[in-house]
Amino acid sequence: MGTVVTGAAGDDVHVIGIRLVEMGLRHAGHDVVSLGALVAPAEFVDAARESKADAVFASSLNGHAQFSLAGLRDALVEAGMGHVLLYGGGQLTIGRPPWEEVVALFVDRLGFDRIYDSDVPIEQVLSDLEQDLALRGESR
């Protein structure tokens, strides 16, 4: 079980989805540091450092994700938290472009470990996290 920092990024107030994810995380036995709405990159980083988090779950629905999540991985690296798992979800784009494009942007370029479409079942996220945490445990 790990510690996860959660929040809706940047100027985003859509919190319902990430709160459901939080409920799922707690249910599965993880510790959750919930930052709520309108979370700036620095706040994610600070909370991750303070809580010695294993993962940061950043949510974005309002279409601004590519701006509001842009510096997050770098900021984590700078703060010496480069190893933290970074997951993104919600509606990461305006409209619904092909999923490969979304992955290319957020995973390949912005350094997310995993991103999710809004149709993802929470169980899927939980099992991915478990796997990733296990892998990290082994590799450390």
Add this chain to the structure above:
Amino acid sequence: MGTVVTGAAGDDVHVIGIRLVEMGLRHAGHDVVSLGALVAPAEFVDAARESKADAVFASSLNGHAQFSLAGLRDALVEAGMGHVLLYGGGQLTIGRPPWEEVVALFVDRLGFDRIYDSDVPIEQVLSDLEQDLALRGESR
């Protein structure tokens, strides 16, 4: 005021529209010879001859108009009733092609005097008929 033969042409059973037109014709003082549904060209011609009709109103909605109304003008001419006004209405085509095409087919090629879209107000038909009848009256 004139005598009008009405009917739904060929294999068409859609009679509601033409019955409304009949109601309008009677209301305006015309005599109506109503043939109802499934009327073959010969039936139109016979009725027109017998009633010394001024006009034939042929309706078609089921998309077969271009077949079921094809020989009507010629049959009228052959029967010595070439002078009869020939109006068509309903949904003369399958789908909704540009109106010019419909006119080209039914007026230019099949010899209709006037054809109408299904949105036509009955008043419009009545006033057109009155005008056409008046013109014929003068020219005879």
Add this chain to the structure above:
Amino acid sequence: MTATPEGLSDRATVLAQYPPAAEQLDLAEIADFVVAEPAHRRVAQVRAEARRSGRVLLEPLAGFGGVKQHTDALTVLRDKGTADILPTQVDSQTRNLKFDEVATMLAEHGDGPLPLNGYPIVNHPLTVTRDLVSTVDRPIELRIGSTDPRLAAEMAFAAGISSITAGPLYYLVHYSSAVTVEQSVANWGYVFSLASWYARQGAPVGLQVHGLGNSTPFPASLLGAGAVLECLIAAARGCRHFAVDSRLMGNLRQDVASLRAIRDAVEHYLAQAGVDDAVVTMVRKTWAGRYPADEARAFGLISYTAVSGMLSGADEFISNSVQEGVGIPDPEANAASLRAIRHVVDLLGPQPELTREDEGVEREYALITAELHAIVDAVLDLGEGNPGRGSARALELGVLDVPFAASRTCRGEVVTARDSEGAVRFVDFGRLPIPDWCRKFHSDAMERRLARTAKSVYDVVVSDIFSISNGPLVEVAE
């Protein structure tokens, strides 16, 4: 071939209508085939089960000439339309028994799309239609607007198509011109006997009963009277599976009452005829008259139908598409129309129907029931208990009558319109045996409507035919 089964003494004549079809119709082989058909493809069974479980069924309308085109369309409706029952609408040539013309067309076009407005069930080989049935793997209903559907029914049932729209009065009145009631009842009687033969083999065939409704504001009592009579005619030949139409007319309370009243009346008269093993399910058909040319408005209209049906306790919807006002719908749009309805069905699924405690519903129910019974009783009297004979006499005398009929058997003296709440009312009762208190109710309601408008009765009658398509159920700026 086995001995001619009960009620099918005309079979040789029917088969002679098109020998190439007849050759494929061996009752012994058919009996083996249909019993082996899986139950989930039997319309009657699926309807009965849905009624028990509460699942609401959807059926679209569709029919294409070419086998591939038709199969593809049904596949889209199945996969993208959440359709529970699939339709196979028959083309006009087949309905008019012009099998040779169809054969010529088939010879010319081969496998491609055909210039036919439906599936030529008699001309396509039996094996081809059997393949269709097993490929789409859903219960299929034959939809056939005809007064002589006998050979088509033979071919359809033998292929595993397990239900048919029926029809002795409905198709006579709205799809024929010079045919007599007796002819139509006899032809349909043949189909009903054929359906019973299948039931005896263990593969019951369903009937989707239309009633008398047309595509203008139509009184539910008259609609239901037709349905009762058609059910009685079919039941006398042994049919037991009735999916009865109660079509949308627009006023919610009246439409809720209508479905209930018709269901109760059909059950009442079947019981009175000694039939105690019938399965009656109720269909709400979407508005059957002129549609908005605008798809968005049509979405509103069919979704409204779905709400009305769910609040009525409908077991099934049979739906036009949102392209109805424009032309033959493409299968994708047809499927989308079903999904809109499905969404409403889903939302209202767990919610109880509108109760009769609603004053308006209660009043309409009483009115419809009284009128319907008065009409049916009068028809049965005229036929001395025989519903077919009674209907023939009744149409002649105007005891049954329909406005805007295609058939010359109808007097066409009845006139209808909407009252100020959009409920359908009689403006002229013609010779219908409507009880006095009901007459007064209709007249009073229409008086109130007319008092509010400067229009003539004629203009009101005309404009009400367009109202559902235009939007305002009762014109606002009167």
Add this chain to the structure above:
Amino acid sequence: MTATPEGLSDRATVLAQYPPAAEQLDLAEIADFVVAEPAHRRVAQVRAEARRSGRVLLEPLAGFGGVKQHTDALTVLRDKGTADILPTQVDSQTRNLKFDEVATMLAEHGDGPLPLNGYPIVNHPLTVTRDLVSTVDRPIELRIGSTDPRLAAEMAFAAGISSITAGPLYYLVHYSSAVTVEQSVANWGYVFSLASWYARQGAPVGLQVHGLGNSTPFPASLLGAGAVLECLIAAARGCRHFAVDSRLMGNLRQDVASLRAIRDAVEHYLAQAGVDDAVVTMVRKTWAGRYPADEARAFGLISYTAVSGMLSGADEFISNSVQEGVGIPDPEANAASLRAIRHVVDLLGPQPELTREDEGVEREYALITAELHAIVDAVLDLGEGNPGRGSARALELGVLDVPFAASRTCRGEVVTARDSEGAVRFVDFGRLPIPDWCRKFHSDAMERRLARTAKSVYDVVVSDIFSISNGPLVEVAE
């Protein structure tokens, strides 16, 4: 400039937020301008008149950054959407007072489309927005999810935009994180005083009051308590035109009761506060939570909303588009969505609402009313009659509480779900002062639901958030 009007003592501070805007805001000039604006563009007037005449109003949601793009969108919604009131949604930058950033963007993009999610009302010149108003020539409502809408309101009203979505509690709870109740109430108080100033000039500004609802299954009592409190806060500053939201939650009877109960409660508490000249109209907002990604299903959903609103006696619909589940809708799809609703409105227009004689409606009405009064009375007690102060204390203590709030002022202890008929129920009352008999009702209803499913409460709560979007209001295969 004239002396600072009542309630606007902070005006200098507000204007200092963005001097280039402030320069254009001369109250004397504005007074002349707005009085000369034609009445048919005044939202408050149009709403009051519609309530009298029975015409049901439609308003879509839309907001684009560029003037031309926004004007074009509103024109489409006007001409093709039958919209009576047009929206102008403000972008996020403006809501967060980042006017300099917007200025940079405007300088870069000129007249073209802007990468903003709404219309930057503060940055576009006053004359430009005035042109917009006169070009579209319809009443316009500013839609602004912000806890500091002061300068935006100044610019909007001065341009002839005659209504604003309000907000002191709603926008605090759902659109902010660290803002205090006091701040939000004070900022919105300024807007209400400004609106009253306009009323005194003879050009009343309307308020579209949200209440507390969120985008999950949300209890109508809590929604309505928020609306009452927001109306009281605004009324204390002199506002008199309230279009109050009663949003769709899915269960028809509950939604019918909800609209009535909220209307009655708002009128009751306004009267109790001595306000006897208010105009209260009721809005049914379409479902505000997750939408189906499928437009066809979304057509079903919004059409269902229209039926529910009409049966509730709604005066107006504010509607999401059928593309809500996908992304920012294009204006054509937005207009089509309105036409679907309009068609339903047309059909149900002449039909009476669902009467309270319906047992289910009656029961829900009593329940909502009792809970709503209990909550509002407790809040007013905490504020010693001051609804703003009371709300602040109440949120702190959990006497007002909302699940899934964005704001940290909410305790978030309340949990809700659906009962087996899809009606919204409390699963956890948190610290809400809900009367005992109501608690028992909710608990019993949820017990019945949970008895029918193998799921945990947690799973039920989660799945109910998705149910309207998926279809089945209550999951079927439990």
